[in-house]
Amino acid sequence: MRHRLYYLLPDIECARRTLDDLLLSRIEQRYVHFLSLGAPLPSDLPEANILHRTDVVHGAGNGMLIGAALGLALGALLAMNVDLASPSAVVVGTTLLGLIFGGWAASMVAAALPNTRLKAFYPEIEKGKVLMIADIPASRIKEIEKVLEERHPEMRFSGEDPRIPAFP
Structure with a gap:
């Protein structure tokens, strides 16, 4: 069972470093997605798909x-x-x-409507921040939160969703 964690990151470089830390912590890249409304994301960052962005x-x-x-x-x-x-x-x-x-x-x-679960994040994303959506195994949440908190004090934990669908 996975829980979805949401983090607001200040910029793309922070997103790259955070992805690297998650990969080093053995979280597969397919479980981490980024959403940005400002500048387009570089190809090395996995972008949130239609199931994440829409309802x-x-x-x-x-x-x-x-x-x-x-x-x-x-x-x-x-x-x-x-x-x-x-x-x-x-x-x-x-x-x-x-x-x-x-x-x-x-x-x-x-498909034409923005995701209602992400509604609270849009004001910050519109200001240029990057939203990271990470699906973490329930047994490793505390460990991953601790790693991210220690290595990235500039990012902000923005919530958790234990009711994620199994497929996205």
Whole structure:
């Protein structure tokens, strides 16, 4: 299980040094991402992807719930009002179609919206700071926090999220 840690860094050079320290602490590069709105990040720093920057995951989850509920309601209406050979198959089918369509449609809309979890960081990022998003194993959080605090007093710990999705 991993926890997501957020750190605000003053500049790109600090981000490079922090990434190096995390790599030396055996945190794989695929678990560390940086977000900057000012200057573009250099190619040696892993940039936050669409799943980090936007609300795609949150939107897809909400869309799947709403779509499944509407599909279930439509299937129930059809089963009650139309003479069907297999009403339960129709209910299951419309629920699955609603789930898939709702997830797809809502994720397309949410891809245009900034991530609501990062909303609090945007004022600082707009001023030129760099946000580091690091997914750290739960058993190593204290160790990594201590290393970063000792080696980088200029950066600011900005929060932790224990509810990260398993895939980004």
